[in-house]
Amino acid sequence: MFKVNNLKKSVEGNTKEVLHGISAEFEAGEMIGVIGPSGSGKSILLQCLALRESWNDGDYTWDGKSVIRGGGKGAGKFRSKCAYLEQNPTLNPEKTALKNVLIGQAGQTSLLRRLTGMVRSDDYMGAMDELEKFGLLDKAHLKAGNLSGGERQRVAICRALVHGAGFIAADEPVIGLDPHSADKVMTTLKSLCTEQGKTVIAALPIELAERYCTRIWGIYDGQLQLDVKGRRLTGEEKRQIDLA
Numbered sequence: 001m002f003k004v005n006n007l008k009k010s011v012e013g014n015t016k017e018v019l020h021g022i023s024a025e026f027e028a029g030e031m032i033g034v035i036g037p038s039g040s041g042k043s044i045l046l047q048c049l050a051l052r053e054s055w056n057d058g059d060y061t062w063d064g065k066s067v068i069r070g071g072g073k074g075a076g077k078f079r080s081k082c083a084y085l086e087q088n089p090t091l092n093p094e095k096t097a098l099k100n101v102l103i104g105q106a107g108q109t110s111l112l113r114r115l116t117g118m119v120r121s122d123d124y125m126g127a128m129d130e131l132e133k134f135g136l137l138d139k140a141h142l143k144a145g146n147l148s149g150g151e152r153q154r155v156a157i158c159r160a161l162v163h164g165a166g167f168i169a170a171d172e173p174v175i176g177l178d179p180h181s182a183d184k185v186m187t188t189l190k191s192l193c194t195e196q197g198k199t200v201i202a203a204l205p206i207e208l209a210e211r212y213c214t215r216i217w218g219i220y221d222g223q224l225q226l227d228v229k230g231r232r233l234t235g236e237e238k239r240q241i242d243l244a
């Protein structure tokens with residue numbers, strides 16, 4: 001179980017608090033859609049939960065173990081189990097999809113590996129297996145720069161999994177994609193939860209959160225205003241987070 005208690009985060013030299021004490025518990029296998037108006041704190045919350053940002057106050061535990069009490073970046077073994085997917089994944093456009101998967105993401109794999117690109121043959125097989133699972137085998141040897149947006153996002157998901165992510169925070173992972181590609185990415189994320197017991201927390205438009213997620217968090221002004229099962233939200237619920 002993951003538990004976050006009274007998480008507070010300030011920016012601009014700690015002069016502006018943007019998360020005002022978020023508390024929640026969630027389980028492995030959940031797919032949580034985070035919705036809320038622009039500037040409400042969705043991205044920064046995801047970055048804290050994926051240990052890409054430090055926070056100022058509050059505890060965060062995984063199965064009762066403190067990730068870093070009182071906030072902090074770089075919680076070693078925990079950090080390598082989390083992946084953070086950005087809107088436009090940072091793949092090296094000059095390297096193949098396979099190589100991008102193998103080398104890994106900053107924060108999840110060592111700098112040495114990313115600089116030298118050195119990998120073992122087991123890793124190669126693992127990466128090819130993962131690419132195949134997501135229907136990307138025929139793209140493995142294409143340069144990432146020549147892939148579509150949806151394919152790039154799915155390569156980034158493969159990369160996260162190959163490097164051991166059990167927890168994936170995704171910041172608007174389908175923004176700018178056509179509906180078909182968006183559906184493929186969302187289905188991929190959902191299958192990680194239902195079939196592999198991974199945990200996904202994604203900032204999403206309401207309609208996608210309602211359609212794909214098992215749970216919905218509504219953020220308004222740095223606070224968790226809404227925490228409900230994944231379903232169509234009522235007008236009143238949308239009004240609570242100013243999305244009516």
Ligand SMILES: Nc1ncnc2c1ncn2[C@@H]1O[C@H](COP(=O)(O)OP(=O)(O)OP(=O)(O)O)[C@@H](O)[C@H]1O
Pocket residue numbers: 011012018036037038039040041042043044045
């Ligand atoms: N590095 C930073 N420096 C200063 N302010 C920041 C920083 N990061 C975030 N903020 C502020 O924190 C608040 C929350 O930002 P965040 O990006 O988390 O919002 P969001 O809900 O993801 O918005 P959007 O939907 O537009 O992406 C905003 O007021 C934003 O301006």
